[in-house]
Amino acid sequence: MAEAAQEDFSQLPLPDRFTHKNWKVRKEGYEAAAKEFKQTPDESDPVFKPFLQDSGLWKDAAGDSNVAAQQEGLTALCAFLKYAGPNAASRTRSTAIEPIREKGLASTRPAAKAAAQEAILLYVENDKPDFVVEELLPALSHKQPKVIAATLSTITIMFHNFGCRILDPKPVLKTLPKVFGHADKNVRAEATNLTAELYRWLKEAIKVVFWNDLKPVQQQDLEKLFEKIKEEPPPKQERLTRAQQAAAAVAGDNEDQNASPEGAEDVEAEDPVEVETLDLAEPVDVFPKIAKDLHENLASSKWKERKDALDALLIVLNVPRIKDGPFHEIVGGLAKIILKDANVAVVGVAANCVEKLASGLRKGFAKYRSNVMSPMLERCKEKKQAIADALGTALDAVFASTSLSDCLEEMISFLTHKNPQVKLETVKFLTRCLRNTRDVPTKAEVKQTADAAIKLLTESTEVMRSGGAEILGTLMKILGERAMGPYLDGLDDIRKAKIKEYFDAAVVKAKERPKPIAPPAKTAGTSALGKKVTAGGKKPAGVKKPAPINTAPAQEEECTPLKPQPTARSLAKPGLSRPGSGLSAPAGSKLNALKKPASGAASPQRRVISPPINTEDIETPIPSPARFAPGRGGLAGRPLNKPTPATSHAEPAPTPPPSSASLSAAEKAELETLRAENERLASLNESLRSSNSKLYTEISELQNQNAQLIEDHTRDVLQIKAKETQLVRARGECDVLRSEIESAKKDIERQKREMSRLGRESLGRHQQRDTSAITPTSPLPPDEINNGGIYTDTNTNSSSTVNGARPGTSVLSRTGSAAKQHQQHEEKENAGDANTAPGLFNSRRKMSPTAASYGGANGNSGATSPHRATVAAAALNGVTSSTATTTTAASASVNGSRDRSPAEPAENWRRAAEVTSQLKARIEQMKARQGLSRPQH
Incomplete structure (x- = not known):
């Protein structure tokens, strides 16, 4: 009964056995599936189809509840992934890896655990590795x-x-x-x-x-x-x-295909892995952390402020990876400081900032290379070692973001610099670039570098000659001794020995791979006329070796034979066949039934060999007379006797190298494709050059505009400073004028007080003199008044006239002489006060004639007149000529009153007193209006 059941289970399809409830049936099903997978011829075998359509089968197999069945299920999964190809891994990854990581990897059975790990490795081998890692990482939680x-x-x-x-x-x-x-x-x-x-x-x-x-x-x-x-x-x-x-199989021959994986990966293993390590860090956006006043501080005249700004920038840029952004202004500021700053400490910090920025941006820094490389090479003239090291490290970081082709032209130009320190640092930098570059220089770059290094061998200093030898030795390490031979032919043995020493000690990352030499064909072949020629046989005389055709083996398997077979129509035409094209049979002959050669049987340069040609089906073409010229491969290569059948020919006619007509259709198509690609690249290069020229033009225009703006800004700043200077000077002059005005006001007030004091003193003296010296007497008769007036001496009470000899004559004479003396005294005072009170002096001079005329009008001297005091007081207090005129008119009115009423002396004197008081009041009012009022006594 059990045996019958067992037989029935073995007849079930594999998917049904995979899902059977009996673990033994499942186990046997897993074992049977593994065996069938191993026996399949290729990936398209029908046995894989149900497992590709239903990926859940592998979920149950990898996570089987029975440990024994699970082990066989993991083994079957490994066989499935190994023989079913990449399609199997991609379709079952999402369902099979989860049970593998949950139960398979942590299995207690070593065989099951090993099978689970092998399954994971097969998934990595067949599928995308990143997806496999994503499926495993959730298990870490x-x-x-x-x-x-x-x-x-x-x-x-x-x-x-x-x-x-x-x-x-x-x-x-x-x-x-x-x-x-x-x-x-x-x-x-x-x-x-x-x-x-x-x-x-x-x-x-x-x-x-x-x-x-x-x-x-x-x-x-x-x-x-x-x-x-x-x-x-x-x-x-x-x-x-x-x-x-697959790539290793295509690139190598049979021996390379059977080599170990280590041998296939020797080329890749030589490259250091550190190239990819910068991708580990996440890019950091440093722009928000940069100070807003960075450019202002970089343009400061104090080196301490510039250094502090660069130190803060260095802290911000000190991250493993920097997010790309517009760093043009920052790089330009750093380049300006490196080139022109006089403080070497500031230059060192700026070089460190360039290094951090280039290391963080990596390839994104390539667009800033032209802005900073020349200033840094130019600043290498500094002899301080710390600055030279900082600049060298920054140059290495800049080179790591670009390539040797981008930097070589600039480095070669600095190798002829007039400063020996700059030249030496450039030699060191070029040597480091050759060691670290991963791209083999082109022939033009090799020639340019070798010529510059050979010139350095003739320098006067030993360090420069050693630098040139080191460049040549490093270049030889990259290209090989054979490639550098033509450049070293003209050198002496001592220099060659020095270059060989550097060649042995150099360590480079890029090496020129020597091209493999194609071995001679070892397969049997046939001549153009059908004679079979073995690989070891002697080559017929005059037959040239056809050019090798570089095609991959995989392409040879899919393509038709490389030599196109001429059709019967082409053979029917008169004339010989084209040299190198061979003979072909008409349609339907045995030549059209050729099988394609087995893949992998020949080297990459193998030729397709045709079987022996049946000459009965071939018509011998009649040669054209135009072909009989010597050297054309016509009758000159054939005997003069009667032509023999083609089978009797022992040696073929000499054929020239195959021309473009002898190429296959695939080669022609590939050639056309390459030509089209070449034209496209040429047009693209031309467009890039035009775009580059336009960009350079825009850059030059922008630089000119920037220079113009800077010039305008400088001119405006100078004008503003000039205006500020003028304003400061005007303010100073205004302050000086204000102080002068204040002092002038003080002098005016002082002069006014002095004039007022002098006027009061002079008026008091004159009033005292007039009161004490002259006193009017009784009125005179009219005839006496008209003759000069009568005055009475206060001491003698006697009157006298001017013309008569009366007893009072002596008194009047004395009075007249006293008046003259008083007048002379006044003139001396006016002359002494002319410098201090010119206005008062002028007033006195103007009033003097008026007073004299007043005295003369009455026929008297005027010295003893009672109106003299009024006139003198008006003159001393700055009264104008109008005041004197008014006084004269008042005196005239008094005289008139004397004439009208000579019999009433008391009344006349009363009226004169009233007139005098009125005149005094008017004088006081005029003084008040002119600001010369004085206190009343």
Whole structure:
């Protein structure tokens, strides 16, 4: 009964057995599937179809509840992934990896665990590796520590086999802080192993992602582990992906195809992995952190402010990777400081900023290279070693962001600099560039560099000659001794020995791969006329070797034979066939039934060999007379006797090298494609050149505009400063004038007070003199008044006239002489006060004639007149001539009153007193109006 059931189970289809409820049936089904997968001829076998359509079958097989069945299920999955091709991995990845990481990797059976790890590696080999890593990372958050530890161990094996070139280490590095903080020691141990494996590939670059999140104790333990790893040789990729395997098969011959993966990856393993490490860090946007007044501080006249601004900028730029942005102004400011700043400390910090910016931007810094490379090379004239080292490091960072082709022209120009220090630093920089470049220089660049280095061999200083020899030795290391032979032919043995020393010691990253020499064809072939020629036989005389055709083996399998077969129509035409084209049979002959050659049987330069030609089906064409010219391969290559059948010919006619007509259709198509591509590239290059010229024109225009704006700004600033200077001077002059006005006002007030005082003193003296010296007497008769007037002496009470000899004559004479003396005294006072009171002096001079005329009008001297006091007082107080006129008129009125009423002396004197008081009041009013009022006594 059991045997019958067993027989029935074996007859079930494999998908049904995969889903059977009996674990033994499932186990046997897994084993049967693995055997059938191994026996399939190719990936298109029908046995794979049900498993490709239903990927859930592998989910149940990889996560089978029975450990024994699970082991066989994982083995069957490995066979499926190995023989079904990339399509199998892509369709089953999303469903099969989850049970593998949950149950397979943490299995207690070593065979099951090994099968699960092999399945993961096959997924990486066939599918996209990044997707596989994404499927495994969720297991690091599993609640069971053994699942986390098993997943970390599998990831470590993945990186060990494929390396960081195939697998992206960035997602894994981001999860390391979490697993290092796990409570289980096995998880932490597996995390340490994974970190060590990543360090083998990435070195110090792994620290930029997770190092700061670790504990100090963990950092110390890892540092000790890293010290041991540094002594190990660089790792190599031990397992190839399907794409790499195909590329290796196409590129190499049969021996290369059967070589080990290590041999196939020798070329890639030589390149250091640090090239890819900068992609681990996330780009940082540094623009918000840059100070707003950076450019103002960089343009400051104080070096301390410039250095502080650059120190702050250096702190901002000190990140592993910088997000690209418009750094034109910052780079321009740094280049200006490096070229023109007089303080070497500021120049050193600016060079450090350029280094950090170039290292952070990487290829994004290439557009700023032309702005900073020339200033840095020019500033290499500084002899201070610290500045030279900073500039050299910055130059290396700038070169790392570009290529040798971009920088070579500029470096060659500085090799002829007049400053020997600049020339020496340029030689060192060029040597470092040749060592670190990954691109082999072109022939033009090699010639340019070699010519410049040979000129350095004739320098007067030993260090320059050694630098030229080192450049040539490094270049020889890249190209090889054979390629550098023509450049070293003219040198003496001593210089060649020096170059050979540097050649032996040089370590470069780019090496010219020698082109493989095509071996001679070893397969049997036939001549143009049908005679079979073996590979080891002697080549017929006069037959030239056809040009080798470089085609890949894979393309040869799919294409038709390389030599096109002429049709019967072409053979029917008169004349000989085209040299090198051979003979062909008409349609339907045996030549049209040729099978294509087996792939892999010939070298890359193999030729398609036709079988022996049946000459019965071939018509011998009649040669054209035009073909009989010597040297054309016509009758000159044939005997003069009667032509024999084609089978009797032992040797073919000599054929020239194949021309373009002998190319196959595929080669012609490829040639046309290459020509079209060449034309497209030429047009693209031309458009780029025109665009480049336009951009250069715009740059020059913008530079001219910038220079004009700077000039206008400078002129405006100078004008503003000139206006400010004029304003300051005007303000100073205004202050001086104000002080002068204040002093003038004070002098005027002082002069006014002095004039008032002098006027009061003079008026008082005159009033006293007039009152004491002259006193009017009784009125005179009219006839006496008309004759000069009568005055009475106060001492004698006697009257006298001017013309008569009366007893009072002596008194009047004395009075007249006294008046004259008083007048002379007044003139002396006026002359003495002329400098201090010119206005008063002029007033006196103007009033003097009026007073004299007044005295003369009455026939008297006027010295003893009672009106003299009024006139003198008006003159001393600055009264104008109008005042004197008024006084004269008043005196005239008094005289008139005397004439009218001579008999009433008392009344006349009363009226005179009233007139005098009125005149005094008017004088006081005029003084008040003129500001010369004085207090009343």
